[in-house]
Amino acid sequence: xxxxxxxxxxxxxxxxxxxxxxxxxxxxxxxxxxxxxxxxxxxxxxxxxxxxxxxxxxxxxxxxxxxxxxxxxxxxxxxxxxxxxxxxxxxxxxxxxxxxxxxxxxxxxxxxxxxxxxxxxxxxxxxxxxxxxxxxxxxxxxxxxxxxxxxxxxxxxxxxxxxxxxxxxxxxxxxxxxxxxxxxxxxxxxxxxxxxxxxxxxxxxxxxxxxxxxxxxxxxxxxxxxxxxxxxxxxxxxxxxxxxxxxxxxxxxxxxxxxxxxxxxx
Numbered sequence: 001x002x003x004x005x006x007x008x009x010x011x012x013x014x015x016x017x018x019x020x021x022x023x024x025x026x027x028x029x030x031x032x033x034x035x036x037x038x039x040x041x042x043x044x045x046x047x048x049x050x051x052x053x054x055x056x057x058x059x060x061x062x063x064x065x066x067x068x069x070x071x072x073x074x075x076x077x078x079x080x081x082x083x084x085x086x087x088x089x090x091x092x093x094x095x096x097x098x099x100x101x102x103x104x105x106x107x108x109x110x111x112x113x114x115x116x117x118x119x120x121x122x123x124x125x126x127x128x129x130x131x132x133x134x135x136x137x138x139x140x141x142x143x144x145x146x147x148x149x150x151x152x153x154x155x156x157x158x159x160x161x162x163x164x165x166x167x168x169x170x171x172x173x174x175x176x177x178x179x180x181x182x183x184x185x186x187x188x189x190x191x192x193x194x195x196x197x198x199x200x201x202x203x204x205x206x207x208x209x210x211x212x213x214x215x216x217x218x219x220x221x222x223x224x225x226x227x228x229x230x231x232x233x234x235x236x237x238x239x240x241x242x243x244x245x246x247x248x249x250x251x252x253x254x255x256x257x258x259x260x261x262x263x264x265x266x
Contacts (some may be wrong), residue, residue, distance in 0.1 A: 203247025
């Protein structure tokens with residue numbers, strides 16, 4: 001079961017609940033991230049619409065996103081609301097929960113390989129990654145992208161790193177994005193072909209290609225040339241494309257080559 005570090009949620013927190021029992025004036029939920037801790041969903045907090053029958057909105061066994069509205073910490077009594085959660089918050093929380101489930105499954109696999117418990121995995125891997133990256137699964141994605149150094153930066157014990165990387169490479173595939181633009185270059189000078197070749201190729205030497213980012217430049221019919229940047233990091237791709245185009249523009253001016261640029265839609 002996906003878990004949180006604290007025993008109880010805080011007021012205003014979005015949580016995932018599984019509906020256990022539905023009554024005429026409310027429903028009892030088990031909070032999935034808090035060890036099945038019981039929460040109460042009052043009839044008045046089910047929907048902003050008129051509720052004639054609560055069973056039209058919730059059913060036993062259903063997973064729902066709710067917001068914590070009251071906590072009696074002495075009695076550990078928790079009241080939650082469905083109507084105070086908008087559709088965007090609902091989608092975001094469900095995605096976060098699914099990512100947490102995948103992270104826990106990976107922790108479980110590696111713990112079993114090492115003969116350790118899931119509690120050990122959370123203490124020695126999960127919580128350090130959460131502290132460093134804000135989310136356990138994001139830490140795993142960073143490791144898939146950058147390698148074991150991403151785990152070491154979060155102070156993950158060396159004993160865990162090799163088996164973690166084996167599972168990360170099996171289960172986490174980093175999606176790559178492609179951004180493109182069209183450069184138009186022309187000149188009437190006799191050595192124009194050579195000038196244009198240098199304008200297109202020399203700026204590549206000054207572009208900082210980090211990680212898995214690559215640049216491809218090819219003709220689509222002179223005087224038009226397509227520039228493609230492929231990366232798993234959108235911001236890095238944008239930075240690389242901007243740096244390359246800036247270099248082409250400056251070198252074009254010095255080389256007496258007419259320059260124009262148009263960004264292609266994704």
